[in-house]
Amino acid sequence: MKTLKYTLILFLLLFSTKEIAAQKxxxxxxxxxxxxxxxGNELYQKKQFTDASVAYQKALGNNSKYDKAAYNLGNAFYQNKNFKEAIPQYELTAKTAKDKFTKAEAFHNLGNAQMEAxxxxxxxxAFKNALRNNPNDDETRYNLAVAQKMVDKQKQQKKDDKNKDKKDNKNKDKxxxxxxNKDKNKDKKDGKDKNKKDENKDKDGKGDKNKDKNKDPKKNDKKDQQKPKPKPGQMTPQQVKQLLESLNNEEKKTQKKMNAKKAKGKKIKQEKDW
Incomplete structure (x- = not known):
């Protein structure tokens, strides 16, 4: 029994020691x-926002539920215009903060970051949630009015764009x-013109045919035979005389050319100086 008692005491001592160490x-x-x-706050005051954000991240690394570090990290991101990175930090602060004032501040800055984005x-x-935690904040109320106006403007723009697209599509369809219809009418007109042209062509063809019929083939043949052609082997005495004279003249010309060539072809004898 005593042994069991001592064992229980020893276990309690060990557990207490571990709990104390964990607390430490x-x-x-x-x-x-x-x-x-x-x-981080010192760096933030010096407007060294990048270095400040590094310090705040280290603070959260040691205590992930440190809402002040998360809130200040969001501010450092916001000052560096990293609005999308600031948003989750403000959301974390709004979720983990225990007092309403801190929650209201986190929601207010969250609203500003959303506006920038x-x-x-x-x-x-976000601004509505800020006012729920701090209804007397006039600055938040003013920002809410501006944000609501931007929402209404955005909705109207979308509506106008939709109507414009609808109108454009309607005009395009028209x-x-x-x-x-224009192409259809053109095709119809072209078809009519073609039919009319073919009709005129048929008429012209018919007229040409009739015109050819009016021609007298016998008359044309008679006209072509007005000049008689000489028959081979039949020559008049006058033609024979002319042919003989022509041959005689041609022979004289040929003989004269031969004599000229012989005279031109003689070599000149050159006397040598011995």
């Missing part, structure tokens, strides 16, 4: 987180229909 580790991490938070409906929701 937690306290140590929280202290480190606060130290990094202060460093052009998510106007998200901004409206234009296509007009062009289709």
């Amino acid at each position: 580790d937690t306290i140590t991490l929280q202290r480190k987180a606060r130290t990094m938070l202060r460093q 052009k998510n106007y409906q998200g901004a409206v929701n 234009k296509d229909k007009d062009n289709k």
Whole structure:
């Protein structure tokens, strides 16, 4: 019995020691987180927002539920115009913050970041949540009115664009229909012109045919035979005389050319000087 009692006491002592060590580790991490938070705040005051964001991230690394570090990290991102990165930090702060004032501040800045990201409906929701936690914040109320106006403007723009697209499509359909009718009428007109042209062509062909019929083939043949052609082997005495004279003259010309060539072909004898 005593042995069981001592064992229970020893177990309680060991458990207490571990619990105390865990508490000490937690306290140590929280202290480190606060130290990094202060460093980040100093850098933020110097407008060194990038370095400040690194310090705040280290603070959250030591204490992930450190809402002040998350809120300040969101501010550092916001100052560097990293609005999309700032949004989740403000959301985390709004979720983990225990007092309404901190929640209201987180929702207010969340609304501003959503406005910069052009998510106007998200901004409206954030500003409304900020006012639920702090109804007396006139600045938040003013931002809510601006955000709501932007939402209405965005909706109207979408409506106008939709109506414009509808009108453009209607005009396009009308234009296509007009062009289709125009092409149809053109084809019809071209068909009529073609039929008319073919009809005229048929008439012309018929007239030419009739014209050819009016021609007298016997008359044409008679006209072509007005000049008689000489028959081979039949020559008049006068033609024979002319042919003989022509041959005689041709022979004289040939003989004269031969004599000229012989005279031209003689070699000149050159006397040598011995």
